[in-house]
Amino acid sequence: MRKLFPSYIRVPVIFFIIAGFVEYFVESGNQPAFIEKPVVLVFLLLVLVILLAMEGIVGAMENVLYQSLDEEAKARYDAKQAEPSKLVLWIKTTYKNLLGSKPIEEEGEIILDHNYDGIKELDNNLPPWWVYSFYITIIFGVIYMIRYHVLNADDQFTEYEIEYAEAQRAIEEYKKNAKDLVDFNSVELLTDIADLKAGENIFVAKCAVCHKVDGGGGIGPNLTDEYWILGGGIKNVFKTISEGGRSGKGMVSWKKEGLKPSEMAQVASYLLQFQGTIPAEPKAAEGEIWIDPTSTETDTDEINTEDNPVTEDTEIVEVAEN
Numbered sequence: 001m002r003k004l005f006p007s008y009i010r011v012p013v014i015f016f017i018i019a020g021f022v023e024y025f026v027e028s029g030n031q032p033a034f035i036e037k038p039v040v041l042v043f044l045l046l047v048l049v050i051l052l053a054m055e056g057i058v059g060a061m062e063n064v065l066y067q068s069l070d071e072e073a074k075a076r077y078d079a080k081q082a083e084p085s086k087l088v089l090w091i092k093t094t095y096k097n098l099l100g101s102k103p104i105e106e107e108g109e110i111i112l113d114h115n116y117d118g119i120k121e122l123d124n125n126l127p128p129w130w131v132y133s134f135y136i137t138i139i140f141g142v143i144y145m146i147r148y149h150v151l152n153a154d155d156q157f158t159e160y161e162i163e164y165a166e167a168q169r170a171i172e173e174y175k176k177n178a179k180d181l182v183d184f185n186s187v188e189l190l191t192d193i194a195d196l197k198a199g200e201n202i203f204v205a206k207c208a209v210c211h212k213v214d215g216g217g218g219i220g221p222n223l224t225d226e227y228w229i230l231g232g233g234i235k236n237v238f239k240t241i242s243e244g245g246r247s248g249k250g251m252v253s254w255k256k257e258g259l260k261p262s263e264m265a266q267v268a269s270y271l272l273q274f275q276g277t278i279p280a281e282p283k284a285a286e287g288e289i290w291i292d293p294t295s296t297e298t299d300t301d302e303i304n305t306e307d308n309p310v311t312e313d314t315e316i317v318e319v320a321e322n
């Protein structure tokens, strides 16, 4: 049986196809899979060894068979091996047909009868590859004209706008499903009643033991005043909840305790509603008055009333009853 390619082409080609598949299907982040996961490297080496072994075995078997042939059969086999393969023949003839040039021996038929100082001209046909390309451009042109100038399909600007709008929609959709992607840099104060309600549930279940249900403070500091040990505002509060307080103080990292980023954003937004309320047994203020650096106001009193619209007991109760 004739082989299409010699083994020094066959083995690398098969190997790289397999390696490509592995790279495509194994999740490995930015690094190539065989660097990220040593198992992959081992697997690829195994594949290589098996391929080489198979080549070796097939080669050896062929050799044994060849040696067992008589002289005449050997000669026939050699002759068959020396023939060019069908694929190579096909490529050769197709290439020649597409060029469409006359072989040198037949050039006499197409020579033009002028002669400038020994320079003569051949009247070759247009090469078929060129002619076919030209036909293709004609067909393309007709389709293009009908599509864009008769049927008035969307031009590139409209197509761009449609795709842009689609991407925008995809981003919105993604953001909706990706609430857990927030960190203390990107977190925003949540105002949605459902989020605040969820935050309240978390607060009552996990935080009230130390901070009291009304945020008045116990083991943990008072959360209703404008004094903060670790910084106020949604971003700092989120960070404190996520990473924990100063070590040894009792405020653990809730990220490690299994609160999801979305839940930490909810409870942070909820507890910021305590700002300005009067708890039953307020703990003495700790830390410093926190001024929002992004706010243009300098008067802290105004910040409290304007940046935190929910400042009255009644509104918190309203959330609680929902």
Ligand code: HEC
Pocket: 202, 203, 206, 207, 208, 209, 210, 211, 219, 220, 221, 227, 228, 229, 230, 231, 232, 237, 240, 241, 245, 246, 247, 249, 250, 251, 252, 254, 267, 268, 271, 286, 287
């Ligand atoms: C075991 C008691 C305990 C629990 C439970 C607890 N905290 Fe704390 N919390 C503390 C202590 C103590 C501090 C002060 C940390 C410090 O001084 O570094 C604190 C600090 C804070 C602060 C920063 C206050 C400031 O002034 O900067 C926030 C915000 C906070 N906790 C939110 C929460 C939330 C939300 C939960 C529930 C998910 C929670 N805590 C659960 C004990 C607790």
